[in-house]
Amino acid sequence: MNKAIVLHELGGPEVLKWENYPLTAPGDDEAVVRHTAIGLNFIDTYHRKGEFPLPAFPAVVGIEGAGIVEEVGKNVTEVKPGDRVAYTAGIGSYAEKRIVKSDRLVHIPDGISDIDAAGIISKGMTAEAMLRRCYRVKEGDTVLIHAAAGGMGLIMSEWCKHLGATVIGTMSTPEKAELARAHGCDHTILYSSENFVERVREITNGELCDVVFDSVGATTFLPSVSCVKRRGTLVNFGTSSGPVPDLDMGLAYKAGSIYVTRASVIDYTVTREEVVESSTALWDVIMAGGVKVNVNQTYALKDAAQAHADLEDRKTTGSTVLIP
Structure with a gap:
């Protein structure tokens, strides 16, 4: 049975x-x-x-x-x-x-291994879709990743670093900050005790980020608008702290005509060809040592x-x- x-x-x-x-x-x-x-x-x-x-x-x-x-x-x-x-x-x-x-x-x-494959296939293909196709991270970009010490966050931090980006990560504890730094984060922000918008401005000397990847939702989404540079991109793909609040599109305009999306890996792996493309990119970056x-x-x-x-x-x- x-x-x-x-x-x-x-x-x-x-x-x-x-x-x-x-x-x-x-x-x-x-x-x-x-x-x-x-x-x-x-x-x-x-x-x-x-x-x-x-x-x-x-x-x-x-x-x-x-x-x-x-x-x-x-x-x-x-x-x-x-x-x-x-x-x-x-x-x-x-x-x-x-x-x-x-x-x-x-x-x-x-x-x-099977354990590693099961531990990364969904999060890894989501990461691939977010940082290679939803927004294509490239060398020289500055990227903000919320919950950078979580399962998705560690994968995305390493992959973005592998692609040549400067990676800023947020997390809740010093222990998680240490973990995130060991997996690609150049800068860490404790959002439980620091204002992450102010810290992003400090870290980037006011230049802000090319893209923000937000899997947290309610507590991070609207403040993240202020972390995106002119014509940059804000990608929400999760709601671990609760649903994303309504966005007044005037905020996107005032932030510099930024792009905002609520993305799902489901819409990036519709066909068999997309499934194979995404998983192959994931296996390749793991085998190359870019993602652990x-x-x-x-x-x-x-x-x-x-x-x-x-x-x-x-x-x-x-x-x-x-x-x-």
Whole structure:
């Protein structure tokens, strides 16, 4: 019997239950993946709480994983049984096995472990989309990354530094600042005790930033407008502190005709070609040493409730992986 973390209602971490969960045969364009590692992401907590709606109950959350293909549908050409694969896809990864659309599966290169692949595939492809296609970071840019010591933040800091940018990161504690500096941040700002807008002005001598990457939302979004230079870009791609407040477009005009977007990796990985392009760029930068995989915590899958509690209490750094 397949086991999974199942939700029958919305709520806190306590609604995550370790139960038997049926597994059907794959459809014509689907594959069965036996998980060896499952990535934990902040979006999982949004699904659990209902901030992002679930289609029905019972439900299984989780959007990324790695493992072995066990069975494929009759029209599947992308993978075959026995292949080692990873994916980021729709909800359902908090399970020993799941069915995945085959066009979402990508092969894991030799030299990258299943745990590392599960810990980075979703965040890494999101980072790729944000800094290579939503805004193309280039040598000489000045970049501000909020929550720079988190799973996404560490990846983006390293990748931006690899591309030749000056990286400014915000975080909550001195310990997280030290971690961020070890992973590409040239400058760190403790937003719990410092005004990050004033510090950005000091660090850049008033020149401000070419781009701000904001995964925090409510507490950082509007002040971040003041950190963007003329015709620069503000990218919001997460809401860990709450929903983004409404933006008076007059503020974007007064800030110097800046560009503002609420971006999602979903819209940058629509086709099979985009999925392969994004994952290949991620594997390449890892293999080149530009980005390190930072799986700093692992939990048994059955302990997903504790993992959620620790994530929301900001007790984690880097990436977290659940092991079936």
